[in-house]
Amino acid sequence: MAVLAHAEATDIACYLEAIALPAHEDLREPENGLVMVRGRVGGDGAPFNLGEATVSRAAVRLSTGEVGFGYTLGRNRHKAKLIALCDAMVQSDEFAATVEAGVIAPLRAATIEKRNRRSAEAAATRVDFYTLVRGEG
Template sequence: MNSAQRHEAAAREIRTRKRVTDLLARAEREELAAVWETLSERPVAISVRGPETGLVMVRGRIGGGGAMFNLGEVTVTRATIRLASGIIGHAQALGTDKDRARLAAIFDALWQEPATQDFVEQAILSPIAERIESADQQKAKETAATRVDFFTMVRGEDK
């Protein structure tokens, strides 16, 4: 494998990992807890860090692409766990729900395990992605219903 292929493989792995952590960060506690309850053998997860809650500064850009500015702080809870196999899972989520962050970290670690990756994809990640897509479509539909098209009319005396 040459350098360009290694670079592309690393970039693909980063995109995949980002997708997993993004979806777990947007998971509802009920979604995670429901799947956790269905597990016949629950993995032993040792806390490495947290769960702990803190504040993160949110930044914005003027006009979406201009100068950066501090918008304000949001509450975030994070957790890091280690499975008995040694795999480490991380999670961050808006809010103060420590159980949600811990469960997300456990499922992150389980996704990294080859034996349980497909289960996590099908039981958790796919339903979350579908829920988010459905909500986005609904929001787009509601927004489109309020759209107004403006046009300029030429009056007779302006000719």
């Protein structure tokens, strides 16, 4: 689910086009809403409300009965529905391997490549500081 949440909606849709999608119905129409983001003082101290974030969610049911849920930060209802559809298909014995190989694996590879590229770009700007000690006497 993390791979799908971090991917672009256009990329998910592109990979899903290559798969024959099963018949499905919306259990929950894609919708936008707000969630309260909580933090903790010092990481493990007293909780406090940091603010609100927009979230999109959807739920679908395949004709074979599998139910999938999709949540994503932001106001992209289409992406939430695509994530829900992938979630339902992964639970199906018939579609699980196809979705893993045709959608999730390529998105995971792209995410790893993007992360490695960003790390390399950041490493190129790394500055090493050395402490010089003056000798006395």
